Amino acid sequence: MAVEKYMNQLEMAVSPMHRLCKKAGADRVSEAAAKELARVLEEIGVRIAREAIDYSIHARRTTIKAKDIEIATIKVVGKL
Amino acid sequence: MAVEKYMNQLEMAVSPMHRLCKKAGADRVSEAAAKELARVLEEIGVRIAREAIDYSIHARRTTIKAKDIEIATIKVVGKL
Numbered sequence: 001m002a003v004e005k006y007m008n009q010l011e012m013a014v015s016p017m018h019r020l021c022k023k024a025g026a027d028r029v030s031e032a033a034a035k036e037l038a039r040v041l042e043e044i045g046v047r048i049a050r051e052a053i054d055y056s057i058h059a060r061r062t063t064i065k066a067k068d069i070e071i072a073t074i075k076v077v078g079k080l
Numbered sequence: 081m082a083v084e085k086y087m088n089q090l091e092m093a094v095s096p097m098h099r100l101c102k103k104a105g106a107d108r109v110s111e112a113a114a115k116e117l118a119r120v121l122e123e124i125g126v127r128i129a130r131e132a133i134d135y136s137i138h139a140r141r142t143t144i145k146a147k148d149i150e151i152a153t154i155k156v157v158g159k160l
Contacts, residue, residue: 011099012092019091020122021144024129032146037128040153041121042100043160048117049104064101066112073120077157080123 012038012045048072092118092125128152 017034049064051072056064073080097114129144131152136144153160 011096011103013096016091016093017125020125021129021132023091024126024133026129026133026144028143030143030145033132033144033149036146036149037125040128040149040160041125044124044157045097045100045117045121046104048120049101049106052101052113053104053106063108063110064106064113065110066116069113069116069120077124080120 010038010042012042014038017041044077047076051075090118090122092122094118097121124156127156131155 014031014034017037018029021029021034021037048069049072052064052068055068055071056062059068094111094114097117098109101109101114101117128149129152132144132148135148135151136142139148
């Protein structure tokens with residue numbers, strides 16, 4: 001129940017996290033690890049989105065565009 | 081067609097990205113922006129997973145655990 005409530009607060013699903021780990025070369029991934037990855041990626045995603053909103057406001061737009069996400073990503077996590 | 085092919089290569093869906101942007105306070109988000117966010121988060125996720133695999137190997141485990149993800153995240157993007 002507690003876990004369900006915790007998961008409901010996340011926008012990102014757990015199954016893509018398992019696939020993503022396999023893509024990275026993982027053999028096995030615990031359920032807790034997949035949930036932790038969803039949690040941190042969501043946190044990073046929200047930070048990027050917040051920066052992107054700032055850039056869109058600066059450009060006098062009300063819609064976030066791909067270029068806002070690009071610049072925001074560099075600001076939040078550096079050059080990928 | 082080209083876009084579909086591009087999207088099929090991603091493990092992460094686009095709709096959670098829209099929700100994530102709304103959560104961050106966005107008014108409107110272009111489809112291209114949501115796709116770009118999915119792309120960068122997947123890239124960051126794979127990097128974190130790769131580091132987590134290294135940590136699990138170092139701990140002589142074959143399963144990635146939540147603590148591997150925690151340490152890997154700090155290494156890849158710094159303290160959240």
